[in-house]
Amino acid sequence: METVFINTPLGTAKIKGNEEGITLISILQEGEISKTIPLELKEAVKQLNEYFKGERVSFTFGMNPKGTDFQKKVWKALLDIPYGKTISYQELALKLGDVKAIRAVATANGKNPLWIAVPCHRVIGSDGSLTGYAGGLWRKKWLLEHENPVKQQSLF
Secondary structure, eight states: OEEEEEEEETTTEEEETTTEEEEEEEEEEEHHHHHHHHGGGGGHHHHHHHHHHHHOSSOSSSSOOOOOHHHHHHHHTTTTTTTTOOEEHHHHHHHHTTTHHHHHHHHHHHHHBTTSSSGGEEETTTTTTOOOOOTHHHHHHHHHHSSSOOOOOOOO
16 A cells, blocks of 8 residues: 655645555645655546646546445445535435435545545535535635635626
8 A cells, every 4th residue: 555645725635545546535734745656646646636726627546445335335426426516415315315314424424535536525514504524614615615616707
């Protein structure tokens, strides 16, 4: 398993993976940036950098998250949320076939090991509030604004 640390606008990201895919992308408060990038992680690093530059809206690198079957089902559903859009926890539970599973869906969402690549930040409260984000609500707000910036209309 290889590990690399990269700088992002939201802090240092830790990326772990191997030839089978990326198993972890997490955000840290701080950390030493890696001087070299292992071959197995180069594409993920490239795509994350493109995302932060506003040049990428989806990820194509291999992903291999570790979790329960239910967690993987939730994480797979997160991949269907379009860039710049949001969905509520309730809508996500309904999409997965059981609106009563909202708490389980929220818990699985919170255990997403692939920060940004599996867009758990696009899940919000039913009332539109920014709720529950392991990386901090300020990061969730930043990511949603990054993906859907308010366009100022010209007055003339």
